Amino acid sequence: MSEKNIVQFEVDGKEVQAPKGENLLKVLIDQKFKVPYYCYHPGLSVAGACRMCFVEQEGVPRPMISCNMQVQEGMKIKTESENLKNIRKWNLAFHLINHPLDCPICDQAGECGLQDFYMEHGQYNSQMQEQKVLKRKVVSIGDHVMLDSERCILCSRCVRFFDEVPKTSEMAIFNRGDRSEIGTFLDRPLKNNYTLNSVNICPVGALTSKDFRFKKRVWFLKKLNSICPGCSTGCNIEVHEDPREKQVFRMLPRYNENVNGHWMCDYGAMRYEKINPKNRILTPKLKQGHELVPTDWDNAQKYFDDAMEKVGKDLYVLITPQYTVEEFEHIYATFTQKGIQNIFHTVDEKNIKDTKVIDELLMRNDKNPNSKGLLKVSAAHGLEKQNLAAFQKELETQKIKTLVVFSPADPDSDPEFMNSLKGIEAVETKIQLGTAAQYETLDFDCILPTLSFVEKAGTFINFNDVEQKIEAGAKLVEDAKAISEILC
Amino acid sequence: MKDFPKVLFERLEIPNIHKISVFQEHGGYQMAKRALQMAPEEVTKIVTDSGLRGRGGAGFPTGMKWSFVPKDASKIKYLLCNGDESEPGTFKDRILMEKMPHLLLEGMIIAAHAIDCHRAYIYIRGEFTESIAALEKAIEDCHTENILGKNIFGTKFNLEIHVFKGAGAYICGEETGLISSLEGTKGWPKVKPPFPAIAGFNRLPSIVNNVETLAAVPWILKNGAQAYRKFGTEKSPGTKLFCLSGPVKNPGTYELPCGFPLKDLIFDIGGGLLDDLNLKAVIPGGASAKILTAEEALKTTLCYEGCQTMGTMLGSGGVIVIPHTQCMVDLLHVVSYFFKDESCGQCTPCREGTGWMHKIVDSILHQRGRPEDVQLLLDISENIQGGRTICALADAAAWPVESYVKKFKQEFVDHIEKKACNLYKYSASL
Numbered sequence: 001m002s003e004k005n006i007v008q009f010e011v012d013g014k015e016v017q018a019p020k021g022e023n024l025l026k027v028l029i030d031q032k033f034k035v036p037y038y039c040y041h042p043g044l045s046v047a048g049a050c051r052m053c054f055v056e057q058e059g060v061p062r063p064m065i066s067c068n069m070q071v072q073e074g075m076k077i078k079t080e081s082e083n084l085k086n087i088r089k090w091n092l093a094f095h096l097i098n099h100p101l102d103c104p105i106c107d108q109a110g111e112c113g114l115q116d117f118y119m120e121h122g123q124y125n126s127q128m129q130e131q132k133v134l135k136r137k138v139v140s141i142g143d144h145v146m147l148d149s150e151r152c153i154l155c156s157r158c159v160r161f162f163d164e165v166p167k168t169s170e171m172a173i174f175n176r177g178d179r180s181e182i183g184t185f186l187d188r189p190l191k192n193n194y195t196l197n198s199v200n201i202c203p204v205g206a207l208t209s210k211d212f213r214f215k216k217r218v219w220f221l222k223k224l225n226s227i228c229p230g231c232s233t234g235c236n237i238e239v240h241e242d243p244r245e246k247q248v249f250r251m252l253p254r255y256n257e258n259v260n261g262h263w264m265c266d267y268g269a270m271r272y273e274k275i276n277p278k279n280r281i282l283t284p285k286l287k288q289g290h291e292l293v294p295t296d297w298d299n300a301q302k303y304f305d306d307a308m309e310k311v312g313k314d315l316y317v318l319i320t321p322q323y324t325v326e327e328f329e330h331i332y333a334t335f336t337q338k339g340i341q342n343i344f345h346t347v348d349e350k351n352i353k354d355t356k357v358i359d360e361l362l363m364r365n366d367k368n369p370n371s372k373g374l375l376k377v378s379a380a381h382g383l384e385k386q387n388l389a390a391f392q393k394e395l396e397t398q399k400i401k402t403l404v405v406f407s408p409a410d411p412d413s414d415p416e417f418m419n420s421l422k423g424i425e426a427v428e429t430k431i432q433l434g435t436a437a438q439y440e441t442l443d444f445d446c447i448l449p450t451l452s453f454v455e456k457a458g459t460f461i462n463f464n465d466v467e468q469k470i471e472a473g474a475k476l477v478e479d480a481k482a483i484s485e486i487l488c
Numbered sequence: 489m490k491d492f493p494k495v496l497f498e499r500l501e502i503p504n505i506h507k508i509s510v511f512q513e514h515g516g517y518q519m520a521k522r523a524l525q526m527a528p529e530e531v532t533k534i535v536t537d538s539g540l541r542g543r544g545g546a547g548f549p550t551g552m553k554w555s556f557v558p559k560d561a562s563k564i565k566y567l568l569c570n571g572d573e574s575e576p577g578t579f580k581d582r583i584l585m586e587k588m589p590h591l592l593l594e595g596m597i598i599a600a601h602a603i604d605c606h607r608a609y610i611y612i613r614g615e616f617t618e619s620i621a622a623l624e625k626a627i628e629d630c631h632t633e634n635i636l637g638k639n640i641f642g643t644k645f646n647l648e649i650h651v652f653k654g655a656g657a658y659i660c661g662e663e664t665g666l667i668s669s670l671e672g673t674k675g676w677p678k679v680k681p682p683f684p685a686i687a688g689f690n691r692l693p694s695i696v697n698n699v700e701t702l703a704a705v706p707w708i709l710k711n712g713a714q715a716y717r718k719f720g721t722e723k724s725p726g727t728k729l730f731c732l733s734g735p736v737k738n739p740g741t742y743e744l745p746c747g748f749p750l751k752d753l754i755f756d757i758g759g760g761l762l763d764d765l766n767l768k769a770v771i772p773g774g775a776s777a778k779i780l781t782a783e784e785a786l787k788t789t790l791c792y793e794g795c796q797t798m799g800t801m802l803g804s805g806g807v808i809v810i811p812h813t814q815c816m817v818d819l820l821h822v823v824s825y826f827f828k829d830e831s832c833g834q835c836t837p838c839r840e841g842t843g844w845m846h847k848i849v850d851s852i853l854h855q856r857g858r859p860e861d862v863q864l865l866l867d868i869s870e871n872i873q874g875g876r877t878i879c880a881l882a883d884a885a886a887w888p889v890e891s892y893v894k895k896f897k898q899e900f901v902d903h904i905e906k907k908a909c910n911l912y913k914y915s916a917s918l
């Protein structure tokens with residue numbers, strides 16, 4: 001933004017700067033002025049429906065809704081006055097007269113726009129003695145979404161979302177006046193890969209996630225900034241976990257103008273399930289006869305070190321693009337220092353060249369978060385040509401005696417991993433470092449649990465060469481270890 | 489009554505005036521022809537100078553509205569004629585559309601030329617089957633006569649006019665609700681700005697004008713701005729159609745000069761109330777206008793400023809006479825039902841406020857009222873009006889509540905305290 005496009009104006013006597021023509025409410029929100037709003041969303045068109053966001057402008061007789069105003073040089077805005085207080089009080093009352101105050105059993109409690117402003121703007125006692133308009137509760141409208149239309153405040157965010165973002169126009173407000181009711185046409189289930197976004201942007205508890213409902217009060221959740229590991233798009237996300245319970249409860253999109261805007265896909269949002277202990281490799285394991293038996297780290301590490309020692313330079317290593325750049329660097333550096341050159345990666349170069357989205361909006365063919373990172377590190381060691389095809393050839397010559405595999409962190413990205421490798425049975429010793437319980441199979445002689453993407457810090461490089469950081473949260477699996485601890 | 493020329497109804501009584509041949513025999517389309525020889529700005533200037541104000545309710549100066557349309561020749565512009573006529577107590581546009589379809593079309597050709605529009609729509613509420621049929625036939629005949637279509641009257645001007653049938657929602661008479669409906673979506677009004685003249689139908693510059701407004705344009709062009717200003721008042725020049733309803737001897741639609749005394753409309757032209765009935769109140773401008781007590785009504789003149797002085801509005805010109813036998817709680821019950829039923833539900837104060845007000849009036853009417861309800865009605869009505877909502881339906885819903893409760897408070901109090909009504913049994917409206 002060049003200098004001359006920035007304008008100066010005044011809000012509540014303070015000097016504020018913003019790009020000319022920017023949405024005034026957006027600027028007020030960004031700069032932490034307290035203006036209540038329900039229908040505005042920075043990623044959607046302006047509806048002007050909730051009428052909560054009124055402000056006053058000097059020289060204009062009537063208050064105006066700030067979500068439909070543009071920033072202009074020299075304008076003088078007031079966000080507080082007796083009149084505005086009265087307008088907000090009444091508009092809140094209008095929102096509440098037909099709203100069932102079932103906060104104690106509502107999933108949105110704690111992050112509900114109604115509840116927040118209700119507390120802030122003088123706990124207005126509903127004066128309505130008449131019968132509330134009754135509507136439908138607990139309606140399933142898709143694989144991920146549950147609707148309670150009595151709680152809906154008809155802000156139309158969800159309607160505009162499906163109209164404007166995945167462009168499926170699956171939701172609408174039916175009927176009119178106080179009988180207006182949100183829903184899908186003929187109650188058809190939502191069918192697109194972005195339905196959970198409607199849950200995220202619903203300012204009240206009308207749309208809830210089937211997956212998240214009733215699981216957790218939101219105030220117990222700790223938030224990490226991270227990157228979705230579901231595909232090469234690298235959507236920016238927030239991971240919500242409860243460290244005491246050692247569980248991740250949900251993943252929400254985090255705004256990044258250049259990568260994912262305000263959104264993420266449902267497939268991505270459900271990735272968290274794969275890293276919870278239920279689906280994880282929980283302890284080191286060794287093969288005894290026809291069984292994989294849990295063991296302690298001392299034993300396992302000894303097995304691993306001995307195997308390394310024994311095979312020396314003839315060790316083969318296979319790496320999937322689901323680890324961080326820092327981990328790749330550590331792996332390549334450690335093995336090459338030992339003179340090991342048989343380090344292969346599974347990046348499918350044809351696949352990653354195809355960067356078209358494969359669904360309504362964001363998802364890409366390559367289901368790995370860090371193919372570009374792995375290519376970059378392997379190239380730095382001159383080993384980028386050692387790809388899956390090359391590895392397959394080596395396998396067929398039957399000269400691989402010992403193999404270390406860094407398996408996919410997310411089994412959904414490649415459910416047939418290992419099975420698709422022809423001749424793998426002939427390898428004498430197979431060691432897996434990984435996280436996914438799905439790969440705890442007799443294919444391996446030794447399995448070592450590593451950290452998932454929410455338990456470590458690092459970098460992913462997306463399809464478009466954007467380097468993005470993930471943050472480390474609490475350890476979910478007690479026995480999981482960093483790769484740098486295992487390989488040294 | 490001072491003598492005045494009839495701008496709209498001049499040719500109304502001519503047999504078969506709805507036919508193109510008859511209309512043309514009586515000077516029809518001469519003004520359209522003349523307008524096409526003039527520069528668009530010249531046409532707009534005459535309309536501006538005449539002081540013609542929009543007859544759809546708000547009274548916005550028509551020439552000024554036309555001048556808001558961007559002059560950018562590369563942009564498509566639309567003329568949208570509002571024939572939704574759904575304000576209760578209003579039945580004037582319908583007469584024009586059914587009986588004088590060509591007068592409206594002539595006005596539209598002139599207006600289209602003034603704003604450089606080549607595709608215009610007439611939005612008619614679906615129940616008006618006769619209006620729809622009359623206009624469709626009139627448009628067809630115009631095509632045959634080269635009055636619509638390409639190179640009208642041999643000039644370079646092209647114009648297509650289409651009839652669009654609404655589904656009978658009050659809100660589709662609000663200009664941006666009309667535009668949404670015309671675009672094929674639910675008739676939800678749009679947030680303003682942008683105003684339709686800048687971004688209207690399909691987000692392109694659009695002028696929405698009422699049927700009566702457009703039908704007045706040929707006369708103005710023929711006789712000049714000054715002739716139009718010779719009658720009516722300074723601020724409300726010309727004539728207007730008034731729809732007189734209620735228990736009067738001669739109900740009907742009358743063309744009168746603006747500034748005409750309301751008393752004379754009711755008692756001279758209307759012949760007064762039916763036997764044994766006394767005047768209790770008058771709603772001067774359609775159901776949304778604030779009610780006048782009998783005493784106020786007798787002092788009111790029918791022009792924009794005259795009604796404003798009395799705290800109400802000229803609105804659509806729907807004059808509804810209320811007799812002494814009418815219970816005001818009962819009347820408000822009907823009126824508040826209409827508005828809560830017709831609210832599009834898009835914005836919260838209107839959606840919730842109109843429903844809430846009606847429920848309270850319903851409680852009062854049915855002996856469940858509480859003493860605090862009177863004040864609550866006033867508070868709610870105050871807090872949904874005055875720019876609190878996307879469109880003016882909320883104001884239209886608030887004004888009757890506010891004015892009936894304030895001016896006939898005792899009736900509401902009696903219903904609540906005595907749980908009975910002397911008048912209820914006479915009321916026709918339930």
Ligand SMILES: Cc1cc2nc3c(=O)[nH]c(=O)nc-3n(C[C@H](O)[C@H](O)[C@H](O)COP(=O)(O)O)c2cc1C
Nearest residue numbers: 542543544570572573574661662663697698701880
């Ligand atoms: C709720 C509501 C209903 C309206 N209904 C009508 C209508 O039925 N017919 C009409 O001409 N104008 C109606 N209007 C006024 C229109 O919005 C608009 O102002 C008018 O059509 C403009 O034309 P004019 O300038 O010629 O008056 C309505 C306005 C509101 C707020």
Ligand code: SF4
Nearest residue numbers: 152153155156158202
């Ligand atoms: S369901 Fe939620 S997002 Fe959709 S209109 Fe209702 S309150 Fe708004």
Ligand code: SF4
Nearest residue numbers: 228230231235265268
């Ligand atoms: S598009 Fe890819 S990165 Fe984005 S949320 Fe979906 S799976 Fe995750």
Ligand code: SF4
Nearest residue numbers: 832834835838877879
């Ligand atoms: S004021 Fe009423 S009718 Fe107008 S947009 Fe809002 S809800 Fe709809």
Ligand code: FES
Nearest residue numbers: 039050051053067
């Ligand atoms: S946020 Fe502005 S009206 Fe809803």
